[in-house]
Amino acid sequence: MARQILHQRCLSTFLFRRTISTAAADTLRNSTTIAPIPSPPEPHNSNPRTRTPLVKQFETWLENLKPGFTPYDVDEALRSQSDPDLAFDIFRWTGQQRNYKHNSTTYLTMIQIAVSGKRYQHAETLVEEILAGACSGSIPLYNSVIKFCCGRKFLFNRAFDVYKKMLTCEDTKPNLETYKLLLDSLLRKFHNVNVCYVYLRGVKSLSKQMKASGVVPDTFAMNMIIKAHAKCHEIDQAVRVFRDMALYGNVPNLYTYCYLIHGLCEKGRVDEGLGFYKEMREKGLVPKGSSFMILICSLAMEQRFEDSISVVFDMLNESMSPDLLTYKTVVEGLCREGRVDDAFDVLEEFRKKDGFMNEKTYKILLNGLHYMN
Incomplete structure (x- = not known):
């Protein structure tokens, strides 16, 4: 008898959320004509031919979830659902049963199902419940919540609320994934120099807390810290973090050197930027196009044209082409130094080497040299 009552209660809840009954639809269609004669409600039809697929799915779940179910059983039931709304109904109903939590x-x-199914409102509700202490926390749960909050602009502060909650629990201290998620969310806020300085304090705080808690950073985490300092022109601190990579057994990669080259060139320390460029080339690493071009322009602006031209040819050998401004900085810089013939010769060499240079770009550069000459 109890089993039958449970069945009817779940089914009625599900049908109320999912469908409009046929009797209600008929009443709505006939309301403008003849009022129907009231009649008692028909009993539930258990004929499988008249049940919808969603009702069958709900009933199947009900059969599988035996009385006295455990969180493991509920987890299996949630994972077996293809409909995120149905999974949320299951989650809510089971949570209201006696002797279960x-x-x-x-x-x-449930959060993973809600996010993958784009039921963000459900996920936000679950986050608030977790922060309120609805369940005992775990590192995977908190990291999942932080990842979701970092992906939603208006939940940015909530991610750090979860982080603070992790710090207060002995069994859920933040791990490397936690710090990488938070560092990445802060770096997304680095739109301009003024904003960078505001959020750099958060990066420094996370870096100190990571060291204090004994979490060993990997190359990705240290690259983000280097990028944050380089963006804010705190290049000495960026280089210091770079030197510390060896202490943690991390190997600098392409992005490590590119962040340093950008930061050093923007700070006017071009010679050091060139040194890091040569170091990465010796390791067989190929800079990004933007790193090539900022180094080329910085060298040309300091009248180091031989080094600048060498980097241009290196870039061309990697099947990458400088933009018009980079070319103009080099060839017109030679003209300003009185090396007009060298400028024309270099332009012709660039044209031969650069398969991407079109006729329009070449004519603009050539006309610019004639004008300066």
């Missing part, structure tokens, strides 16, 4: 596993599964 959701744990970190079921909350984690």
Whole structure:
């Protein structure tokens, strides 16, 4: 008898959320004509031919979830649902049953289902419940919540609320993934120099806390710290972090050197930027096009044209082409130094080497040299 009551209660809840009954639809269609004669409600039709696929799915779940179910059983039931709304109904109904309470596993599964199904409002509600202490936390659960909050602009502060909650729990201290998620979310805020300085304090705080808690950063985490300092023109600190990479057994990669080259050139320390460029080339790493061009322009502006031209040819050998401004900085810089013949010769060499230079770009550069001459 209890089983039948449970069945009817779940089914009625599901049908109320999903469909409009046929009797209600008929009443709505006939309301403008003849009022129907009231009649008692028909009993539930258990004929499988008249049940919808969603009702069958709900009933199947009901059969599988036996009385006295555990969080493990609920987790299996949630994962078996293809409909995120149905999964949320299951999650809510089970949470209201006596002698049962959701744990970190079921909350984690439900958040993952809600986010993947783009039910962001459900996910936001679950986040608030977790912060309120609805379940015992776990590192995977908190990291999942932080990742979701970092992806939503208006939940940015909530991510750090979760981080603070992790710090207060002995069993859920932040790990490397936690710090990388938070560092990445801060770096997305680095739109201009003024904003960079505001959020750089957060990067420094996370870096200190990571070291204090004994979390060993990897290359990705240290690259983000280097990028944050380089963006804010705190290049000495960026280089210091670069030197510390060896202490943690991390190997600098392409992005490490590119962040340093950009920061050093923007700070006017071109010679050091060229040194890091040569170091990365010796390791077989190829800079990004933007790193090539900022180094070329910086060298040309300091009248170091031989080094600048050498980097241009290096870039061309990697099947990358400088933009018009970079070319103009080099060839017109030679003209300003009185090396007009060298400028024309170099332009012809660039044209031969650069398969991407079109006729329009070549004529603009050539006309600019004639005008300056």
